[in-house]
Amino acid sequence: MRISDFSGTGTLIRLYLRRDRYLLPLWIFLPVILGLIVAVTFTAMADKGMQSVLAEFDEDPLVSAVLGPVMSFDLSGAIVWRGTSQIALVLGIGSLLTVIRHTRRDEETGRSELVRAYVVGSYANLTAALLLAVILNLSSGVLIALSNIALGGAAAGSFLLGGTMSVVGCFFAGIGALGVQLRENSGTARGIGMAVLGLGIVMMVLNNLGGGYTLLRWVTPMAWQRVTKPFAGNHGWSLIYFTAFAAIPVIIAYVLSARRDLGAGVLLARPGLPEAAPHFSSPLALAWRLHKGSFIGWLAGTVLYIVVFSAFSPGLSKSGGISGWLSGLGGTDWTGEVGLGYVFISIGIYLVSLFVAAYAITAVLRLKKEESEGRAEMLVDKQVSRIRWMSSHLIAAALCSAALLTATGIAGGLAYGLAAGDLSNGFWRIFGMNVSKIPPVWILLGITALLYGLWPRITALSWVVWASFGMLELAWEAQVIDWSLMRFSPFSYAHYTIDITNLPLLPLLVLLCLSAILTGIGLIGFRNRDVSTKA
């Protein structure tokens, strides 16, 4: 490593700041906003005083199983307790995507080749991308600290919280930097990053199930606040350890990057087939081929998540009392009879279904990528109508998302049934909880298809819709809105508060029809508009 290996880093950082001038503020401010949302909801709930609200949650078996024990019984403690996992997730995703976008994505498109032909060192690109992620995380960390001080938190604890979150984000930047070294496409790097994030969440919940202070917290970024303990002892020295921990993937990334060619991965590309397999002869076959990789990744992730929690949750049932918080929410009151573990897994499946809906959106948006990158053009000049081309990806998206929920249903059902020692009953209930989420997931698929068919420029709106369904859920859980507003979310028709054995089927059928109508409008819209092509 010589100084000249880094020449050009400064210029590249300025380039990246310029390219990310809209994206970077989003990743910086979103975690701050999430912290503020937690503050607002807790202030709204705390008419009896913050101390007693938090104490109530802390004693609630269900809530503390998911979120772990409260460390400090004031507003700052509430933000740490309820907000850190979301903030860690957002900073993690933001850091990953930022690093991948400026490293592997640039190599993939050939931009790096253009840049490297100038006076730019071999480590400049990686260094600039990582420094950009550090800028992102430090800015966000400082703003988190300042917003906590503004809300009345102690300065030391506030900065320790911000610092912890920054280090968590930097760890995932390192994971991104490591992931991009392995293969020649950015999709693999994103997959690796998302898998590590998912693993982090699973480990965080396992740590909480174990009481919040298991050894897992030392290697689980989403639980690092349980080591640094902001507002609850302020163990600031441990940040040094975590910084060293976050540096490990970065060091490996530097070593690997020196050993590979520009544009290549450490793992060499395998050759393809010289001729297509006989069945590879339709737009649907192509769509499946294009969706297969990410589908398998999602399948592994969701099944792992559901199986782990399905296997753990029957053990929770024996711990008496359910959840004052849950019965206070005003769904149905079946939860008292069935046991804590059953409700716990029910919530877990509900959350997974929200992420399966996100998968369905990304799967439909593959259409836009294929179109804007000029590959749709290569198909619709053949014996392929626009409707057939568009429906090939929609069918893939619908079947893959349904397959995810069916697979989690089967695997989760088996795991829960075996762990509970009541296979037939347990299996069908868990299976039902999973597959009943297919209609709401398909509603998001339909909305995305409609946007793509009619107004392809604003397909990002489907993410806004997805996020607002999530927000409805959060607002309802915080008792800011009541159930009638919650009904605007299609997920409420397969909600975890409704006993699966008594779930009304008619609304789900209506949702299925509605998603078919939305999709149909999208198809007609696409038939009647220009295909966008490369200039």
Place this chain on the structure above:
Amino acid sequence: MNVINIQKLTKSFGSTQALKGVNLTVRQGEVHGFIGPNGAGKSTTIRILLGILRKTSGEISLLDGDPWKDAVRLHRRLAYVPGDVTLWPDLSGGEIIDLLGRLHGGLDVSRKKQLLERFQLDPAKKSGTYSKGNRQKVALVAAFSCEAELYLLDEPTSGLDPLMEAVFQECVAEIKKSGKTVLLSSHILSEVEALCDRVSIIRQGQIMESGTISQLRHLTRSTVNVETGTAAIGLGKLYGVYDMSRKGLKYSFSVDSDAMTKVMEMLLPLGIKSLTVEPPSLEELFMRHYGDDIREKGGYAR
């Protein structure tokens, strides 16, 4: 019979008007060159012919059908090669060719193998590793292995080396021999000159000229080099004579086709010692059509 018939075709993208009344006819069995500078509307016209873009107004027929309404039916009878081929990076070239052929409704396997050999393309490589020229070859092999009546080729040879360019020209000649029709949009004027029966020149969304290359030549100037016995006084001032230069009794100038008789009448009595007349190349035709624009903007001087 006309395979393509376009009358007063316009296409707007929001406030920008890409095509401002294009008239284009392509006859059965001809290779029709479609030339024009970047952004003149060549690709837009071809994409309307493919039914990918919808016309704003005008008449357009393709193989006696409507390219927008009958797209799928018509696509059975045509093959298309885009100028900037994007492939699925994790599929091999061979897989993509087979897939495209099957979507066309069948591909001639022996012809495919022969074309892979002629274009020297390794079909087992993932297309993400292909260079620009190799990606172009994938689209060419797929299109030429398909049985079609009409081939729409939109700058099909961009990125090909001269050897491959020659293979491409052979392929088009074979297609023409079997009575098929080709619309070839291109920047490579030697390619158009070698292959095309007729040429249409498009500029700023309008067809400027259309005809055989020899017809187009009549519209422009030939270069004359002549040595006379006595001085040719006033030759440079003759109507239709341009760019006169003189070295002793050797004159070099360009002359409008319709002024040629007048010039010859003036030269004959002076005693012609040597004379060469070069017809304009397509390059010069092209430059004449677009040079004006560029000259006005001070970029190009001739």
